[in-house]
Amino acid sequence: MTVENKETKKQERRLIEASQNGDTKAFGLLIRMHQKRLFRFIYGLLGSFDMTEDVVQDAFVRAFKAIDRVNPDYGFYPWLSTIARNLAYNQIRKEEKKESLDSLQEVGFDPQSVALGPMESLLNDENKKRFFEALQSMPVKYRSVFVLRHFEDMDYAAIGSYLKIPPGTVDSRLYRARKYLLEQLKELL
Amino acid sequence: MEHSYFIDRISAYHDRDLPPYELEVVREHLESCEECRRLLTQYEQLDAMVERKSRLDESDYWEESAAKIEQALNPTAPKVTEIKPTRSSGLVWKLAAVAASVAALTFITLNRSEIEESVLDQTAPSKDIPVRIDEETGRTADSTNRLFDEVDSKSEEIQSGDGMVGRKADEVREDAEEAVRGKAQPAAEENLAMKPAVDIGSSIAKSSEKEASASDQVMEADQVRRQEVSADTDIIANLKEKKRNSGSLGGGAVEQPRLSAPEKGTAEKALTPILEAVTQPATTKLKSTSAAFGADDNIAELIALRAQRDSLKAAITEYVAHDIQRKAVADTVAVQERVADSGYNVMLDSLISTVYQIGLVSSDTTEVMESTKYLRNFPWSRTNEQQSRIDKYLSQLQLKLD
Structure with a gap:
């Protein structure tokens, strides 16, 4: 483990313990340490700035209310991202009930049709915008596997168990997602 | 084995998420197949690109968002602005x-x-x-x-x-x-x-x-x-x-x-x-x-x-x-x-x-x-x-x- 990782973990541990004693300022620091990473992950899943904002806020509020359950030895982010991921999937299911989001996006598959909206203000580089447009243009089922693998570093078994799909399906979806992104973004490699 | 079989496997090989015997078979194939080696390199480049291009930039938004979340944690708390x-x-x-x-x-x-x-x-x-x-x-x-x-x-x-x-x-x-x-x-x-x-x-x-x-x-x-x-x-x-x-x-x-x-x-x-x-x-x-x-x-x-x-x-x-x-x-x-x-x-x-x-x-x-x-x-x-x-x-x- 690198020096900075050790230091960060040590600091995070103290912040978790202080938060467990009701210190909202310590929790404020935890928010600032993790919000960008969490936002990127949830936006990757949902593809909507507004929904992401709501889910991230909700996740932090729930995390604070249940902070006693966090084991400081395991760190804060894995627990926080599990809360947020569940909230995000509730959101996806709601959307899918309204209309078949999955099938609609399956037809889409076109980065030109994606509007990043307020997300653009968090991306100062045209190539970053292109990356997120290409990512968002993928159907949810491919995108989610890709995001869980690349943003959250989950292995195939963990992704499969979470999404309730066999590891072989994780493999094939990830393969398709990568193939698609390589075609779309080959000049950025 | 067919070449197309390996093309499908390179992605999982790249993630080292294959059973040991399959990892070995793909590794051997890679030694003799330039196309598969190229694909593997592309996956490595894609990893690096995702890491670079998915990073969200600094913006006032983050501080505003954090303050909003803090407010939601404790809606009755007054905002601190005094500077002495x-x-x-x-x-x-x-x-x-x-x-x-x-x-x-x-x-x-x-x-x-x-x-x-x-x-x-x-x-x-x-x-x-x-x-x-x-x-x-x-x-x-x-x-x-x-x-x-x-x-x-x-x-x-x-x-x-x-x-x-x-x-x-x-x-x-x-x-x-x-x-x-x-x-x-x-x-x-x-x-x-x-x-x-x-x-x-x-x-x-x-x-x-x-x-x-x-x-x-x-x-x-x-x-x-x-x-x-x-x-x-x-x-x-x-x-x-x-x-x-x-x-x-x-x-x-x-x-x-x-x-x-x-x-x-x-x-x-x-x-x-x-x-x-x-x-x-x-x-x-x-x-x-x-x-x-x-x-x-x-x-x-x-x-x-x-x-x-x-x-x-x-x-x-x-x-x-x-x-x-x-x-x-x-x-x-x-x-x-x-x-x-x-x-x-x-x-x-x-x-x-x-x-x-x-x-x-x-x-x-x-x-x-x-x-x-x-x-x-x-x-x-x-x-x-x-x-x-x-x-x-x-x-x-x-x-x-x-």
Whole structure:
């Protein structure tokens, strides 16, 4: 483990313990340490700035209310991202009930049709915008596997168990997602 | 087996998420199939691209969003906006001290970088730093500029002299110490409340042992943070006023400082631990290793560079922790920008250069690869320019590895 990782973990541990004693300022620091990473992950899943904002806020509020359950030895982010991921999937299911989001996006598959909206203000580089447009243009089922693998570093078994799909399906979806992104973004490699 | 079977498997092979027997079969196939090897390379490039391009940028949005979440945690809590001018926290001087150590460190390796850079026909990274700050931001703390200017001119003097290229690392280090000690002292006598500088010096030296509680820091920071903002702003105004009055660096009449003046020699005392933190371990190690390695200059320099790299990593970690705390309360944007421009970027520039130079100097392939890996997965937020420098260095190191 690198020096900075050790230091960060040590600091995070103290912040978790202080938060467990009701210190909202310590929790404020935890928010600032993790919000960008969490936002990127949830936006990757949902593809909507507004929904992401709501889910991230909700996740932090729930995390604070249940902070006693966090084991400081395991760190804060894995627990926080599990809360947020569940909230995000509730959101996806709601959307899918309204209309078949999955099938609609399956037809889409076109980065030109994606509007990043307020997300653009968090991306100062045209190539970053292109990356997120290409990512968002993928159907949810491919995108989610890709995001869980690349943003959250989950292995195939963990992704499969979470999404309730066999590891072989994780493999094939990830393969398709990568193939698609390589075609779309080959000049950025 | 069909080629198409392998095309499907490369993605999972890349993630090492195949059963052992299949991993072996794919590995064997890769040895004989150029198309599959190319695909594997593309997946590796895609990983790196995703890492680079998915990083969200700095924006006011994050602070606003965090404040909104905090408000949602405790909707009845009043918002903190009051700023009371009282004692100085010395943040500016902490940064100046860190910058001074970076300047000294940069100087230590300047000699070597000149040689390497001339071979590679590119600008010396260490030497870029002071110039870049001046040209690009123009907002760096006066004292920091002074130290860099002095170290820079000292390095030019030495380079123009005879035998510079052949000088040993120890001699260069001694000069750097002397340059920074000698030049920092007048600056300190003008303005410095040096205790913070001593603190940061010790913290660099002992960062791995540092036990200051983050939650304690939060509580303490809460009490002094708002005081810091106006006090630091006052110091800057005071500095600017002094510079106008004196007309030149370190020259002219010294106005009675608004803050209590430190004792004579305080600056030297304060800077010594910083320099020792870097040079002493390197020198001590050098003595024991030089016998084993035949007093090779490369080894001496490598040891110094490694010590420099580790000190910088520790200093950046500390800086970021401090910065996060500052941002926890609604600080003024001006103070945040000034802080971001001075300490952090200078340390980052120096760390990037140091890691790169370790890669250049080391004859150990593993160490070169470690430097490459560190730069590829560089863990700190950086500017686009710093990223392109990293990319350039990566390609140079790759050439060496090839």
